[in-house]
Amino acid sequence: MQKIGKSEFNRRRVNFESDESRFPWLSMLLDSYAIIDTAIESAIELQYRSKQKGLACQNGCCHCCKTHKDIPVYPHELVGIYFYVTEKIKMPVRETLKWQLQFFKQTDFCPFLISSSCVIHILRPTACRQFNVFGTPCAEGEDPFFTRRDDVLTPNVNHTNQAFLTVLDFYEIKDDKKNFIQNNKIHTHVKNLRELKWLQLIKAMNDYDLKAASL
Ligand code: SF4
Numbered sequence: 693m694q695k696i697g698k699s700e701f702n703r704r705r706v707n708f709e710s711d712e713s714r715f716p717w718l719s720m721l722l723d724s725y726a727i728i729d730t731a732i733e734s735a736i737e738l739q740y741r742s743k744q745k746g747l748a749c750q751n752g753c754c755h756c757c758k759t760h761k762d763i764p765v766y767p768h769e770l771v772g773i774y775f776y777v778t779e780k781i782k783m784p785v786r787e788t789l790k791w792q793l794q795f796f797k798q799t800d801f802c803p804f805l806i807s808s809s810c811v812i813h814i815l816r817p818t819a820c821r822q823f824n825v826f827g828t829p830c831a832e833g834e835d836p837f838f839t840r841r842d843d844v845l846t847p848n849v850n851h852t853n854q855a856f857l858t859v860l861d862f863y864e865i866k867d868d869k870k871n872f873i874q875n876n877k878i879h880t881h882v883k884n885l886r887e888l889k890w891l892q893l894i895k896a897m898n899d900y901d902l903k904a905a906s907l
């Protein structure tokens with residue numbers, strides 16, 4: 693397996709230093725995202741060369757966030773989303789997000805999409821990080837996985853597994869970690885972001901706001 697270089701990893705690693713000392717799982721999550729992002733960067737480079745097509749994805753291009761019915765998210769990623777939304781998202785986006793979460797229906801597009809941007813971009817799930825398209829940007833309503841599979845990036849499974857290995861303490865898996873990954877047991881924990889209810893997250897945001905106002 694091609695190794696993830698330390699300098700690329702460090703360049704990609706987001707740090708929330710004081711928060712990481714409060715939440716040990718956060719360091720694991722940020723490590724795993726740095727592995728994913730570094731691996732994706734080199735996979736894009738490799739596949740760009742073989743396909744001879746540039747990456748279509750760019751800021752503000754967001755049909756995928758509206759079209760995808762399945763957005764896989766793991767429990768360790770959900771706690772990251774809860775943390776980031778509750779403690780880091782500021783007004784006025786915060787109020788818009790509360791509104792979107794409050795009235796979210798499964799048929800709506802992803803509730804974290806506001807003004808064509810992902811408001812949890814730093815802590816977006818692995819699946820969102822790994823969905824990249826070459827050639828032309830997706831048309832409205834198009835899922836290129838079905839319309840032109842060859843233009844969709846295929847992530848490196850070994851690197852994805854390496855990223856999952858870093859978060860297994862979150863699941864209290866201490867022994868035989870490789871077996872847990874290789875037998876796909878981690879995937880038994882996956883949920884679909886579009887099927888989740890978000891009232892608990894709104895409550896966490898409101899509690900945090902109340903506490904901040906009383907300081
Ligand atoms: S996956 Fe498609 S819609 Fe999403 S950013 Fe890439 S090109 Fe744009």
Ligand code: SF4
Pocket residue numbers: 756757763802803804805809810811812813816817820
């Ligand atoms: S989490 Fe962000 S990137 Fe993923 S579907 Fe939602 S808005 Fe798009």
